[in-house]
Amino acid sequence: MKVFTGVALAALSLGALVGSVGSGVAGQAGTNPKAGATPADWIQVAQAAPTQAALVAEGGPLFARNCAVCHGNAGQGDIGPKLAGNPFVNSAGAVIAQILHGAEEHGMPPFQEALNDRQIAAIATYVRNSWGNTAGPVLPEEVARTR
Numbered sequence: 525m526k527v528f529t530g531v532a533l534a535a536l537s538l539g540a541l542v543g544s545v546g547s548g549v550a551g552q553a554g555t556n557p558k559a560g561a562t563p564a565d566w567i568q569v570a571q572a573a574p575t576q577a578a579l580v581a582e583g584g585p586l587f588a589r590n591c592a593v594c595h596g597n598a599g600q601g602d603i604g605p606k607l608a609g610n611p612f613v614n615s616a617g618a619v620i621a622q623i624l625h626g627a628e629e630h631g632m633p634p635f636q637e638a639l640n641d642r643q644i645a646a647i648a649t650y651v652r653n654s655w656g657n658t659a660g661p662v663l664p665e666e667v668a669r670t671r
């Protein structure tokens with residue numbers, strides 16, 4: 525039963541993340557047999573090794589809000605360097621450190637206070653797997669270890 529709950533919630537949350545399915549999700553919620561799930565259940569599911577697809581889906585809007593102004597919506601670069609096809613993104617550790625600490629003397633702010641581990645993992649995964657980049661996921665645990 526516990527496993528079923530996790531799978532059902534994961535499926536629902538993935539549906540919500542993949543986005544633009546608002547009415548579909550609302551419909552599912554109405555018939556959700558596990559409507560009594562607590563926020564703690566959700567957090568548990570969210571922390572259970574997110575998939576690359578889930579992280580990319582979460583990271584897109586976060587990138588648009590926090591990074592695109594300088595790096596371009598398509599990672600093409602502007603004030604900040606181009607991220608599409610940039611070999612820098614192949615190092616997970618370098619990307620995590622760049623987001624956490626920024627490079628203030630060169631015009632990039634730090635995000636360690638503004639974003640949590642999961643959000644930074646999602647943005648890093650998005651950047652590493654968009655616009656032709658194929659560097660793989662960054663997990664929240666890796667961000668936590670780098671902080």
Ligand code: HEC
Nearest residue numbers: 590591594603604605612619622623627630631632635647
């Ligand atoms: C205010 C502008 C600005 C914002 C916002 C910003 N960056 Fe940057 N970013 C820069 C600049 C400028 C550099 C170059 C820093 C340097 O040369 O040391 C940079 C460098 C980088 C690099 C290293 C690229 C390389 O080739 O050296 C990565 C990766 C990066 N940013 C990702 C991000 C992500 C992800 C976000 C959002 C969480 C973000 N940046 C937000 C301006 C910005």
